Amino acid sequence: MSTTRRQVLLIGGLGVLGAGAAMWPTGSIEAKSVSRLSSDQMPRPFRVPFVQAPILPPYATGTDPADGLPVNYYRVTEKAAVANILPRLGTPVLGYNGLFPGPTISLDRGTKSVVRVRNQLPARHALDGHALSTSTHLHGSASLPQYDGYASDITHPGFYKDYRYANAQPARTLWYHDHGVHFTSLNAYSGLAAQYHVHDPIERRLLPQGRYDVALTISDAMFAADGSLGYDDNDHSGLWGDVILVNGKPWPVMKVQKRVYRLRILNASISRALRPVLSTGDPLVIVATDGGLMPAAQSVSNYRHAGAERYEVLVDFRKYSTGQRIELRNLSNENNVDYDFTHKIMAFDVTDEPVDTSDPTWNRIPTVLAGSETMSLQTGQSIKTRYFRTKRNDATNMWTINDDSWRDVIASGYKRAVANPALNSVEIWQIENSSGGWFHPLHIHLVDFQIIGRNGRGPFAWERGPKDTVYIGERETVRLLMKFTPHKGVYMMHCHNLPHEDHDMMVQFRVGLRESDVDPNDPMTAARPVWDDVAG
Incomplete structure (x- = not known):
């Protein structure tokens, strides 16, 4: 099967990519690299510390007069920024509040939210010049159609839209990302993605919280010689980068205590599928899927993890030695394109920091979880x-x-x-x-x-x-x-x-509707964007 180069989009002089990026994924394919970075700029595994995306506080709270339920009000601004991903070069990105990935929203089940998404992006995307109109989807939420990120319900630069969410579903890991019609891949790849967590009493009782409840947003990328993101979707087949990012950092290292950690793993890659595995061969204990807690925990050696899926995993670091490094690796899957270091994701370094054993989740691996x-x-x-x-x-x-x-x-x-x-x-x-x-x-x-x-x-x-x-x-x-x-x-x-x-x-x-019915929740008309007269 022949391929062409017409889908290579140039950014910062990326030019024609190496042969690895042009291959069709008819099976698992391996190549050395695809980025055009010099050797001293090409990131290597386990050189940078892990960072957690910040939690976004509401700018206001209130009560819904219709039902008396609490409401949190949030504001996120889509804007261009420069991310520090590479050793010395800056990388232009598009981000919620200028962050890559964006800030995490975290609240309790039954607390409603109004999320104002302000489109302060440039008029055109730097890669291909498409208009930077966006539509925000809260992935995993049973939202009304007009707040669901319907692809053609777009918000143009200079406008905002208020998205209203009931947050009535059981605790789960969701994520919000751009869903703009025909340009979702470019916009999400450029950084418009972030996690969103809903908690409830059952989940809080069973699973680690706070600093031991760790959000991992995994993606992959390729880079031009000047540090800009490169993009090649192989004639719409898919994009497979040679750099694995966790929360926007290449192959980071996280320091951990000798206790149980909860990892909320989101694969935000636009095409790549993962198969996570621990370097020690110890089990990953799956406790939650996209829609929240499983009925029973599942202990697996590795698992398939496609783009957009979320899995919550417990890892028990109690038995490891101080100073020991445990790698989270990627065994990959059929129909991927792999490079020198895409078999690695991140690492954990075990410390001797004292563990708070009064926290009942420090050594708990629950087996029975929750029905739904x-x-x-x-x-x-x-x-x-x-x-x-x-x-x-x-x-x-x-x-x-x-x-x-x-x-x-x-x-x-x-x-x-x-x-x-x-x-x-x-x-x-x-x-x-x-x-x-x-x-x-x-x-x-x-x-x-x-x-x-x-x-x-x-x-x-x-x-x-x-x-x-x-x-x-x-x-x-x-x-x-x-x-x-x-x-x-x-x-x-x-x-x-x-x-x-x-x-x-x-x-x-x-x-629940016929085609001829009047739809009060028509996603194209029921909640239109509004001109944003606030600068910045």
């Missing part, structure tokens, strides 16, 4: 089974779901839908990956689902919790069981290999 409505669903409750196939057109380099795409949605005046489940109905969706040579992390908005089958067998151990994104490998077919609640309206389903989403592997479904 999603994981209590039974196949007998399903009233319909729907069938979907992921496809690729070799002639156009376009990706589709059942031959449908977002271009079809736009052409229909945002009416075309691939499914119309009733509100509160339960269905089974079967999705087959027949595109050949690629995996697809498929994300279904609004719902949490239960994976009930994979190629005729049960789900992998690490998937036995509520999910909103499913890894569908090459030649795989998955069966998902879900309840369409709590809102009516239109919602998206798409591949989270973001170049696939942008070209054009995204469709929509309509919950």
